[in-house]
Amino acid sequence: xxxxxxxxxxxxxxxxxxxxxxxxxxxxxxxxxxxxxxxxxxxxxxxxxxxxxxxxxxxxxxxxxxxxxxxxxxxxxxxxxxxxxxxxxxxxxxxxxxxxxxxxxxxxxxxxxxxxxxxxxxxxxxxxxxxxxxxxxxxxxxxxxxxxxxxxxxxxxxxxxxxxxxxxxxxxxxxxxxxxxxxxxxxxxxxxxxxxxxxxxxxxxxxxxxxxxxxxxxxxxxxxxxxxxxxxxxxxxxxxxxxxxxxxxxxxxxxxxxxxxxxxxx
Numbered sequence: 001x002x003x004x005x006x007x008x009x010x011x012x013x014x015x016x017x018x019x020x021x022x023x024x025x026x027x028x029x030x031x032x033x034x035x036x037x038x039x040x041x042x043x044x045x046x047x048x049x050x051x052x053x054x055x056x057x058x059x060x061x062x063x064x065x066x067x068x069x070x071x072x073x074x075x076x077x078x079x080x081x082x083x084x085x086x087x088x089x090x091x092x093x094x095x096x097x098x099x100x101x102x103x104x105x106x107x108x109x110x111x112x113x114x115x116x117x118x119x120x121x122x123x124x125x126x127x128x129x130x131x132x133x134x135x136x137x138x139x140x141x142x143x144x145x146x147x148x149x150x151x152x153x154x155x156x157x158x159x160x161x162x163x164x165x166x167x168x169x170x171x172x173x174x175x176x177x178x179x180x181x182x183x184x185x186x187x188x189x190x191x192x193x194x195x196x197x198x199x200x201x202x203x204x205x206x207x208x209x210x211x212x213x214x215x216x217x218x219x220x221x222x223x224x225x226x227x228x229x230x231x232x233x234x235x236x237x238x239x240x241x242x243x244x245x246x247x248x249x250x251x252x253x254x255x256x257x258x259x260x261x262x263x264x265x266x
Contacts, residue, residue: 008130014090021080025072033085035063042079046071053111062108121147139208141181159198175214176237
């Protein structure tokens with residue numbers, strides 16, 4: 001099988017994405033960015049300053065800036081992986097929010113992890129920034145913080161509902177207008193990661209998932225009042241009608257078009 005290598009195009013500053021399937025053996029080299037990857041199939045072996053690394057399907061691999069390492073396949077077949085390369089400045093900003101210290105003290109300690117929760121967080125971030133219609137800034141920020149918090153083993157005290165109410169009220173009052181994680185955390189006077197964890201623990205879903213639910217509810221009311229599907233999608237804050245359709249159908253089990261037709265039959 002010939003090597004396959006692609007870099008999905010997207011506009012998220014400070015992040016590069018790579019998708020690869022190859023039997024190529026990489027010589028010793030290093031990156032100036034932090035690297036986080038997921039082995040999709042096959043297995044690979046590499047040697048770095050953190051020791052010998054053997055990673056198979058489902059494993060998370062990490063690399064720190066300036067860390068010299070190589071890479072070669074294990075077995076006869078190729079290995080496939082997805083990688084995200086993050087600029088140190090982006091990691092510095094995120095770890096500052098997480099309270100893990102200055103950039104000089106922020107390094108990935110484990111070169112390989114077998115952790116389904118970390119893999120799920122990686123999938124969410126990778127999909128959020130590389131899909132044809134990238135997720136909202138709120139979704140991207142949220143996915144990044146959740147992934148880095150698990151990789152840096154970060155924990156923060158939970159906060160109660162009264163503290164979260166301002167963020168929830170902002171999402172309730174104006175779901176159609178884009179909002180950032182920073183804006184919501186400032187409203188509550190807590191860190192971004194504290195907002196995500198406490199919101200999920202207290203309300204049951206993350207801030208972004210809650211925003212999507214509010215947008216679906218708004219779109220449902222608009223459609224029920226006779227607004228066209230395309231106009232409802234824009235008015236509810238979705239990128240376009242297809243985005244609304246996916247979220248609407250996933251949540252309610254019925255497409256917006258079918259929902260509108262059923263209402264007309266009543």
